[in-house]
Amino acid sequence: xxxxxxxxxxxxxxxxxxxxxxxxxxxxxxxxxxxxxxxxxxxxxxxxxxxxxxxxxxxxxxxxxxxxxxxxxxxxxxxxxxxxxxxxxxxxxxxxxxxxxxxxxxxxxxxxxxxxxxxxxxxxxxxxxxxxxxxxxxxxxxxxxxxxxxxxxxxxxx
Amino acid sequence: xxxxxxxxxxxxxxxxxxxxxxxxxxxxxxxxxxxxxxxxxxxxxxxxxxxxxxxxxxxxxxxxxxxxxxxxxxxxxxxxxxxxxxxxxxxxxxxxxxxxxxxxxxxxxxxxxxxxxxxxxxxxxxxxxxxxxxxxxxxxxxxxxxxxxxxxxxxxxxxxxxxxxxxxxxxxxxxxxxxxxxxxxxxxxxxxxxxxxxxxxxxxxxxxxxxxxxxxxxxxxxxxxxxxxxxxxxxxxxxxxxxxxxxxxxxxxxxxxxxxxxxxxxxxxxxxxxxxxxxxxxxxxxxxxxxxxxxxxxxxxxxxxxxxxxxxxxxxxxx
Numbered sequence: 281x282x283x284x285x286x287x288x289x290x291x292x293x294x295x296x297x298x299x300x301x302x303x304x305x306x307x308x309x310x311x312x313x314x315x316x317x318x319x320x321x322x323x324x325x326x327x328x329x330x331x332x333x334x335x336x337x338x339x340x341x342x343x344x345x346x347x348x349x350x351x352x353x354x355x356x357x358x359x360x361x362x363x364x365x366x367x368x369x370x371x372x373x374x375x376x377x378x379x380x381x382x383x384x385x386x387x388x389x390x391x392x393x394x395x396x397x398x399x400x401x402x403x404x405x406x407x408x409x410x411x412x413x414x415x416x417x418x419x420x421x422x423x424x425x426x427x428x429x430x431x432x433x434x435x436x437x438x
Numbered sequence: 439x440x441x442x443x444x445x446x447x448x449x450x451x452x453x454x455x456x457x458x459x460x461x462x463x464x465x466x467x468x469x470x471x472x473x474x475x476x477x478x479x480x481x482x483x484x485x486x487x488x489x490x491x492x493x494x495x496x497x498x499x500x501x502x503x504x505x506x507x508x509x510x511x512x513x514x515x516x517x518x519x520x521x522x523x524x525x526x527x528x529x530x531x532x533x534x535x536x537x538x539x540x541x542x543x544x545x546x547x548x549x550x551x552x553x554x555x556x557x558x559x560x561x562x563x564x565x566x567x568x569x570x571x572x573x574x575x576x577x578x579x580x581x582x583x584x585x586x587x588x589x590x591x592x593x594x595x596x597x598x599x600x601x602x603x604x605x606x607x608x609x610x611x612x613x614x615x616x617x618x619x620x621x622x623x624x625x626x627x628x629x630x631x632x633x634x635x636x637x638x639x640x641x642x643x644x645x646x647x648x649x650x651x652x653x654x655x656x657x658x659x660x661x662x663x664x665x666x667x668x669x670x671x672x673x674x675x676x677x678x679x680x681x682x683x684x685x686x687x688x689x690x691x692x693x694x695x696x697x698x699x700x701x702x703x704x705x706x707x708x709x710x711x712x713x714x715x716x717x718x719x720x721x722x723x724x725x726x727x728x729x730x731x732x733x734x735x736x737x738x739x740x741x742x743x744x745x746x747x748x749x750x751x752x753x754x755x756x757x
Contacts, residue, residue, distance in 0.1 A: 296459055301448040309447065313464065321443060377446075383463035387453040395463070397446040 296387070313379035318399035320375040323368040325355060327393045330364040339371075341381035351375075353383075562590040563646035564617070566638075570736050574655040574744040575623055577631050581661075582668045583621040583652060584734050584748040585638055593642035601636040603654070611669070613752060616732050620668065620750075625656045632656055661746035662737045663688040664717075668749040675756050676723050683719040685749060687712075687737055707731060707755060723755040730754050 298306045327333040337353040351373055355366035375381075377399065387393055453459050567586040575581040587595055597610050597619040605625045611618040619638055625631075634654040641647040665686040674681060708721035717735055736748035 296461060297452045297454065298461075298463065299450050299452075301450065304447055306449070310464065318446065377464055379464070382465040384465075385461060385463075386458050387451055387461050388458050389453055389456050391453050393451045395449045395451070397449070398443060399446055400443050 310379065313377060317376055317378040317402050318397065319402065320371055320377065320397050320399045322370070322398035323353070323355065324358070324365065324396040324398075325367075325393065326361065326363055326365040326395075327391060328363065329388070329391070332388050332391045332393065333364040333366050335385045335387075338384045339375055339381065340384065341376060341378070561593070561642070561644040561646050563648045564589045564593075564595050564640040564642050566640065566648060566650045569734060570738070570745040570748075571638075571650055571652045572744050573623075573653070574657070574659070574661060574742065574746060575625070576661050576663065577625045577627055577656045577658055579661070579663045580622065580624045580666065581663060581747045582749060583623065583654065583745075584668075584736065584750055585619045585621075585650060585652070586732075586734060587617050587619070587640040587648070588615050589617075589642045591642065591644070593644055595640050595642055598639045598641065599636050599652075600639065601634065603630070603634045603636075605630055606654075611750075613730060613732050618732070618734075618750060621652070622668070623654060623656070628658060630656050631658065655744065661688075662739070664737075664747045664749050670749070670751040671754075672721075672751055673754045673756060674721050674723055676725050676728060679720075679722045681721055683721070683751070684716045685719070685735070686716045687747065688715070707753070710735065712737075719751070721753065721755075725757075727755045728757055 300306045300309055325333060325337075333355075337355065338350055339353050340348055340350040342348055351371075353368060353371065353375075355368040358365040358367045377383075377397070383395075385393075449463065451461055451463070453461075564587045567588070569585050571583075571585065573581070573583050585597075587597075589595055592615055595612075595617040597608060597617070599606075599608050599619075599621065602608065602621070603623070603625075606621050606623045609620045609622065611620065617640070619640070621636075621638075632655075634656070636652045636654065637649045638652055639647050639649045665688070670683075670685075672683060707723045707727040708719060711718045711720065717737065719733070719735075731753045732750060733753060734748060734750040736745045738745040
């Protein structure tokens with residue numbers, strides 16, 4: 281058996297690239313998740329092919345105990361779009377983006393997919409300040425966060 | 439506190455690879471997304487030949503996620519993926535290159551990469567089974583020498599013989615990755631008496647070969663001789679323990695004075711006996727025997743280590 285040491289090439293172009301429109305980068309946005317959390321109200325996805333856009337999407341989230349919850353997300357075609365597009369209004373469960381959740385799907389070779397999330401933002405540090413001022417707020421805050429069915433990471437710590 | 443409904447910035451996902459990929463959006467530990475460090479090892483056709491076996495050893499320290507994959511640059515190339523491991527990992531896979539170049543790609547979410555060694559193992563030569571290669575036959579009988587070979591890389595095998603006597607013919611059979619070489623000897627009488635040394639060469643489709651020496655003594659003695667044809671095909675159902683297949687071997691020597699070779703090709707579904715004058719096969723197929731089996735039987739007198747004849751049976755065990 282011969283040992284072979286190939287030349288190392290640092291590939292500057294990522295195989296899977298994710299970017300965000302506007303001034304904020306994807307990694308910067310990821311850095312805010314956890315401080316800011318988002319309850320997804322509506323999803324709009326667009327791709328170059330119907331085969332791509334009709335891929336099954338799986339949403340997963342870890343709770344504070346480390347348990348993983350997964351839900352399949354079914355989007356419906358948006359007939360008014362020029363390119364294949366799907367829309368999901370009201371996921372039907374508490375879809376939260378908090379840094380402990382993922383939105384998983386397969387992307388075909390050479391494909392480009394755009395996803396837009398319409399969400400309700402919740403700034404948790406503000407919420408925690410209020411809780412510290414008055415314990416009577418705990419139930420109220422829990423109620424608010426309780427709308428995020430799968431999201432109980434901070435609930436246990438309040 | 440609620441800040442009201444808002445539209446998050448549009449997320450754009452691009453796949454620049456030649457294969458589909460799974461994307462975990464908003465997962466900070468997905469190493470395949472926007473990986474900042476990629477170690478790429480180009481494999482060119484000059485360095486790695488088709489069907490080379492590649493052993494890869496890598497080590498990542500404190501890496502939350504780590505992945506090693508073989509990526510095809512051309513759509514016609516087959517791909518293999520090694521399971522992502524955190525820590526020390528070792529994997530072996532076949533590199534099947536059908537055109538163009540491939541590369542081994544290492545992606546990590548951290549810079550804790552330590553070592554990645556790629557070992558190249560060349561195509562392996564065929565391997566002969568442990569079958570007898572020393573025969574003594576009668577100069578007026580037709581006898582058969584059977585050898586078998588397999589290839590570690592599952593390549594096709596072609597047999598050839600150097601020093602093949604004029605009264606011998608070579609026939610080749612294949613059953614899955616069991617390749618059988620049958621040399622049929624039909625000497626024409628005392629004129630062909632003598633000792634013949636041959637070399638049977640098994641060559642795989644990649645050009646690697648293995649040689650096995652075969653000696654054949656032809657004289658006027660009386661030896662075992664199976665009734666033709668020397669090949670047989672049988673089918674039996676699982677749980678059928680009632681059958682007995684007899685193969686006449688000519689001489690009626692007393693029981694206990696004969697011997698036979700150990701079957702070498704996965705024979706595990708019964709037993710053999712040698713009553714005077716014939717070899718009896720008693721198949722006892724069980725569920726795990728379902729499928730095809732090749733049984734090779736070679737026979738010799740207990741007074742000699744030289745074998746005198748052989749045959750093989752293809753047995754299909756049906757559910």
